[in-house]
Amino acid sequence: MKESSAKARYNSIPDKIFDISNIVFMLLVVTITLYPFLNMFALSFNDANDSIRGGIYAWPRMWTWDNYRYIFNEASIYHATLISALRTIIGTITSVFCTAMLAYTISRQEYVLRKFVTVIAIFTMYFSGGLIPGYLLIKELHMINSFWVYIIPGIIGVFNMIVIRSFIEGLPDGIMESAKIDGAGDFITFMRIVLPLTVPALATVSLFVAVYQWNSWFDVFLYNSSHLNLSTLQYELMKILQTSNTAASSTNAGDQFAAGQSGVTAVTPTSIRATMTIIASLPIIMVYPFLQKYFVKGMTVGGVKG
Amino acid sequence: MENLQQATPVVKSPRANGSRLQLFFTKLLHQKTLVFMSMPFVLWLFLFKYVPLWGWTISFQKFRPAKGLFDQEWVGWKNFHFLFSDDSFYRVLRNTIVMSSINLVLGFVTAIVLAILLNELRQIMFKRVVQTISYLPHFISWVVAANIISSALAPEGIVNILLTKMHLIDQPILWLGKGNYFWGILGASEVWKNVGWNTIIYLAAITTIDPSQYEAAEIDGANRLQRILHITLPGLKSVIVILLIMNLGNILESGFEPQYLLGNGMTVDYSENLDIFVLKYGMNMGNYSLATAAGMFKTVVSFIFLLSANSIAKRLGESRLF
Numbered sequence: 001m002k003e004s005s006a007k008a009r010y011n012s013i014p015d016k017i018f019d020i021s022n023i024v025f026m027l028l029v030v031t032i033t034l035y036p037f038l039n040m041f042a043l044s045f046n047d048a049n050d051s052i053r054g055g056i057y058a059w060p061r062m063w064t065w066d067n068y069r070y071i072f073n074e075a076s077i078y079h080a081t082l083i084s085a086l087r088t089i090i091g092t093i094t095s096v097f098c099t100a101m102l103a104y105t106i107s108r109q110e111y112v113l114r115k116f117v118t119v120i121a122i123f124t125m126y127f128s129g130g131l132i133p134g135y136l137l138i139k140e141l142h143m144i145n146s147f148w149v150y151i152i153p154g155i156i157g158v159f160n161m162i163v164i165r166s167f168i169e170g171l172p173d174g175i176m177e178s179a180k181i182d183g184a185g186d187f188i189t190f191m192r193i194v195l196p197l198t199v200p201a202l203a204t205v206s207l208f209v210a211v212y213q214w215n216s217w218f219d220v221f222l223y224n225s226s227h228l229n230l231s232t233l234q235y236e237l238m239k240i241l242q243t244s245n246t247a248a249s250s251t252n253a254g255d256q257f258a259a260g261q262s263g264v265t266a267v268t269p270t271s272i273r274a275t276m277t278i279i280a281s282l283p284i285i286m287v288y289p290f291l292q293k294y295f296v297k298g299m300t301v302g303g304v305k306g
Numbered sequence: 307m308e309n310l311q312q313a314t315p316v317v318k319s320p321r322a323n324g325s326r327l328q329l330f331f332t333k334l335l336h337q338k339t340l341v342f343m344s345m346p347f348v349l350w351l352f353l354f355k356y357v358p359l360w361g362w363t364i365s366f367q368k369f370r371p372a373k374g375l376f377d378q379e380w381v382g383w384k385n386f387h388f389l390f391s392d393d394s395f396y397r398v399l400r401n402t403i404v405m406s407s408i409n410l411v412l413g414f415v416t417a418i419v420l421a422i423l424l425n426e427l428r429q430i431m432f433k434r435v436v437q438t439i440s441y442l443p444h445f446i447s448w449v450v451a452a453n454i455i456s457s458a459l460a461p462e463g464i465v466n467i468l469l470t471k472m473h474l475i476d477q478p479i480l481w482l483g484k485g486n487y488f489w490g491i492l493g494a495s496e497v498w499k500n501v502g503w504n505t506i507i508y509l510a511a512i513t514t515i516d517p518s519q520y521e522a523a524e525i526d527g528a529n530r531l532q533r534i535l536h537i538t539l540p541g542l543k544s545v546i547v548i549l550l551i552m553n554l555g556n557i558l559e560s561g562f563e564p565q566y567l568l569g570n571g572m573t574v575d576y577s578e579n580l581d582i583f584v585l586k587y588g589m590n591m592g593n594y595s596l597a598t599a600a601g602m603f604k605t606v607v608s609f610i611f612l613l614s615a616n617s618i619a620k621r622l623g624e625s626r627l628f
Contacts, residue, residue, distance in 0.1 A: 102347045121351060
């Protein structure tokens with residue numbers, strides 16, 4: 001019914017003009033958003049020497065896998081991708097589990113320390129010691145040059161905790177009550193009942209944490225930059241960006257130099273950069289659309305409460 | 307269950323006053339599972355979030371990393387005096403405030419416009435696809451974004467090609483090499499990355515507007531634009547006011563990654579903000595005390611801003627929201 005009345009309502013000529021220009025505007029937005037990725041995609045699949053000629057826009061001219069083959073034969077980049085994947089998986093599982101557990105305890109109305117824990121946690125959203133004290137703490141804890149510096153300092157996310165807590169508080173009371181009557185303790189209730197029912201919130205939070213972990217480079221730079229074994233994909237990409245920013249103002253000049261240096265089959269800084277950009281964004285592009293309905297909800301809950 | 311029953315009646319019992327502490331510990335003992343589930347993380351919060359606050363004492367010391375944490379020399383407010391007499395600090399402060407103001411205004415206007423226009427789309431599938439695509443740049447890292455932006459703005463990049471083809475410029479411009487372009491580029495980059503994401507909250511607010519208002523306006527002969535101006539925008543007003551005030555509290559948070567990744571030696575006078583200043587003095591030059599003083603200044607001022615923003619929002623919220 002709504003459809004038919006809407007149709008009658010929007011059929012005047014100015015409305016049609018509005019609709020069409022709106023669609024054109026949206027197509028423009030989509031183009032500006034997607035074109036840079038398409039351009040990187042095209043460069044990453046195009047022959048590196050051919051790319052020097054320019055004119056590669058949204059589609060490769062001379063298809064090749066060489067750039068990807070080169071990247072994954074480069075031991076350091078291969079290893080960095082592995083570390084990125086590892087920190088994303090371990091970091092997400094531990095952080096989501098621990099954050100959910102803490103969120104569960106402060107969602108229990110009867111818990112005598114509920115207020116205390118909540119206040120202690122929320123206060124940290126507004127106050128932080130800052131870069132230098134944080135760095136000195138990590139140093140004192142001997143966590144520099146270790147993998148765990150990626151996991152432990154971020155194990156609780158306070159914003160995420162609020163998102164999960166609001167979700168748990170929205171669950172029907174009866175479920176947890178009946179679990180208690182059946183003799184289940186708090187930990188069992190959390191594991192068997194709350195976790196499975198909280199999946200939508202956990203999905204949102206997992207996405208946030210996984211994206212944070214996958215995208216991180218600053219902690220690598222700060223704590224592990226002298227330890228190449230612990231470098232991540234984003235940090236390697238950051239280093240390439242920095243050299244291309246400082247070395248040659250024109251990337252083409254750098255390319256021609258590289259091509260001249262190492263013969264015909266070489267890859268160029270531009271194609272390495274494009275290929276790594278695609279590798280670094282691909283996991284995200286493949287995951288986030290499927291979690292859209294969850295994170296949209298999670299954002300509005302967090303936005304209102306936080 | 308047991309705990310719930312205890313909670314209210316005990317207060318009335320005559321013994322309650324004398325043994326409140328005892329009652330507290332009895333309850334705590336009953337809830338030991340909850341305590342075990344939360345205490346490790348409370349300790350974690352103390353270690354990783356509260357101990358660094360104690361690190362602020364460094365800004366009142368002449369900190370030397372070689373000495374122990376307790377053998378440092380105290381210098382009072384000297385680091386702050388130095389900071390406030392340093393010209394580069396004021397430049398950095400200016401950059402911080404200008405960049406976050408640009409981000410604030412541009413971010414608000416673009417997100418609201420995009421949300422309203424998305425709401426006006428009648429093809430639901432198309433709307434959904436546009437929304438999904440618009441969220442993409444928010445999820446990719448600033449490293450990837452900076453790579454994309456710097457290649458788009460390179461002399462042979464797409465921006466220069468388009469402008470040349472449209473005969474707006476004769477020869478390629480070195481966009482990232484000139485300081486006076488930096489703020490604009492930064493603002494545009496922030497919009498490109500976050501505009502889609504920022505529409506989420508406005509689109510959620512639009513769905514709470516009563517549809518009968520639109521129908522009434524329709525009957526009164528209001529056209530599309532009039533409906534946007536007189537129903538959708540006023541419907542968003544409270545969300546806009548609240549978000550605007552809350553964001554004013556973040557005026558010293560201009561971001562770190564985009565400035566660090568897109569800035570370079572040629573644009574440093576415009577790109578360097580407080581966070582980069584702290585990093586530069588602290589990590590590169592090893593002046594931990596001065597860097598901590600700058601960081602502390604930022605946190606304390608931000609907190610004051612945030613508190614006042616919060617109370618303004620509350621006051622407005624009570625009189626306007628309900």
